[in-house]
Structure formats: C-alpha cells, structure tokens
Amino acid sequence: MPSTPLTWLYVPGDRPDRVTKALASGADVVIVDLEDSVAPDRKDYARAATADLLADTHPTPVHVRLNALDSPHAQADLHALAPCPGLTGLRLPKITDSAEIRRIANHTPETPLYALLESALGIEHAHHIATAHPCLAGIALGEVDLRADLGVRDEEGLTWARSRIVVAARAAGLPAPAQSVHPDITDLEGLAASCARGRALGFFGRAALHPRQLPVIERMYLPTPAEIEDAEQILKAAATAEGALMLPDGRFVDAAVVAGARRTLEVANRNR
Numbered sequence: 001m002p003s004t005p006l007t008w009l010y011v012p013g014d015r016p017d018r019v020t021k022a023l024a025s026g027a028d029v030v031i032v033d034l035e036d037s038v039a040p041d042r043k044d045y046a047r048a049a050t051a052d053l054l055a056d057t058h059p060t061p062v063h064v065r066l067n068a069l070d071s072p073h074a075q076a077d078l079h080a081l082a083p084c085p086g087l088t089g090l091r092l093p094k095i096t097d098s099a100e101i102r103r104i105a106n107h108t109p110e111t112p113l114y115a116l117l118e119s120a121l122g123i124e125h126a127h128h129i130a131t132a133h134p135c136l137a138g139i140a141l142g143e144v145d146l147r148a149d150l151g152v153r154d155e156e157g158l159t160w161a162r163s164r165i166v167v168a169a170r171a172a173g174l175p176a177p178a179q180s181v182h183p184d185i186t187d188l189e190g191l192a193a194s195c196a197r198g199r200a201l202g203f204f205g206r207a208a209l210h211p212r213q214l215p216v217i218e219r220m221y222l223p224t225p226a227e228i229e230d231a232e233q234i235l236k237a238a239a240t241a242e243g244a245l246m247l248p249d250g251r252f253v254d255a256a257v258v259a260g261a262r263r264t265l266e267v268a269n270r271n272r
Helices: 016-023 040-053 074-081 098-107 120-124 126-130 143-150 155-171 188-201 211-221 225-239 255-268
Strands: 007-012 029-033 062-065 087-092 113-117 136-141 206-208
Touching: 007 016, 007 211, 016 029, 016 040, 029 087, 040 074, 087 098, 098 113, 098 126, 113 126, 120 126, 120 143, 120 155, 126 136, 126 155, 136 155, 143 155, 155 188, 188 211, 206 211, 225 255
Parallel strands: 007 029, 007 206, 029 062, 062 087, 087 113, 113 136
Antiparallel strands: none
C-alpha cells in the first residue's frame, strides 16, 4: 500500500463476493461495512463472514466500519473482530464525543481508529474528538447523515463543516481527511467536480462506493505535471539558499512552502 492512502473503497460486509472483488480493485484501503449497507437481519451473517475474511492478512489493508456504538451489534462486532490478524483499522460511525473514542481504544489498544463525524454535535466537538487518544489515526465526515441532521440539500450547506473537519484534523496532527463518498456511482463528472472542491478545501483522497470511482479520485487528487514541476523548482531553490527566498517569478518561499513542495512530490511518487 502507498504510504499515504488515496482511495478507500466501501463494500457490504454481507457480500463476501464483492469483498473479494474490492480487494483486487486497486483501492488503497478496503472498508468492510457492517453498518449502513447491511440489513438488520443480515448483521450476524456479515459479522461472521468478515471474521472469516480477517482470519488471514491481505496485501490490501482492510478496515471495518462497525455498527453504531450505541446499537446492540457494536459490542458483538468488537468481540468477534478485534482479535483478527487481518484487521488493520476500525471506522467508528456517528461519533459525537471523545469519550467514545477512548472507550473503543481501551478495548482495542493496538488497532488504528478512524472517527466518522455525522452530526452537528460531532462537528462541534471535532477537535476534542481528533485529540481523544493516540490510537486515533484519522477523522472524516459522514455527509449523508450530516446533510439530514443539518437540513441542507446543496454543496454550499456543507462548506463550513468540511473546512472544520480539515482544520480539526491538521490541528490535532492527523493526516488531512479523505472526502466522504459521492453517492451517485454513475455521475463521474460530478465526482470529479466534487473532488476538485474537496482538494481546494484541504481534503486528501476520497472514500468510494464502486471501483469505477477510483480512477477519477486518483486523477483529481494526484499532482498535475505543472504542480510537480513547481514543487521541484521550489526544492531546487531551497537547496541552494538558507531561510526565506524569492523564486524567479517573484514568489516568496519560506519553510512552510518548502514542506508543501515535499508533500507534493511524496504524493506524486506514492506508488514507487
């Protein structure tokens, strides 16, 4: 897996056939979903099938989205899956409070945790959640539920919440969050436009619902040739000067700009 995941592919936990396909899709991380995509009468089967899958390790990291932590299924999920050697991360839905993170971290101290903020209360507590525990490896939005909670229908209604999650993650020293899913798997043009807006806000990468979305996400989030050339120019200039400097085109460059250029090249070389 690349050092910085770019694509995160959700797949229903009660469809082992789709999980097998997802693992071969080229996604950086596969997320087996035990929550929204599994009907109530299929929860036990999905849990057992996922435990069977995670009895072995896989070249592609496998995360599991648990059922809501206040549901009767969540504890059974943890009991069945926490010991599995193939589990590389747990995604915790509908997080509203840092205490929820600490409770799960105490149960699975060796497993990276990812908090999904899906309500107004979760957004308000974003920084407290992001700093809840060393096991927390990232935060992200759950935009379908958040739209319903806020009563918004268009993109503009989520702009502040999206910016808030990016700032909270970076302030906590966490990686830039991945965007939430684009729910229309046939709308690749809309996906590309949405990725462009997300990248402009500071997101990095995106969760997907179908393998056909993965190439679009990669194309929109990987640096362009012009961005790579610019980053190389910045680093070349920085190597020959100390402190702040001015590029030939008049741009001012300091340590933060140099660090950004290094990140650009790291992303560009992520598969090497």
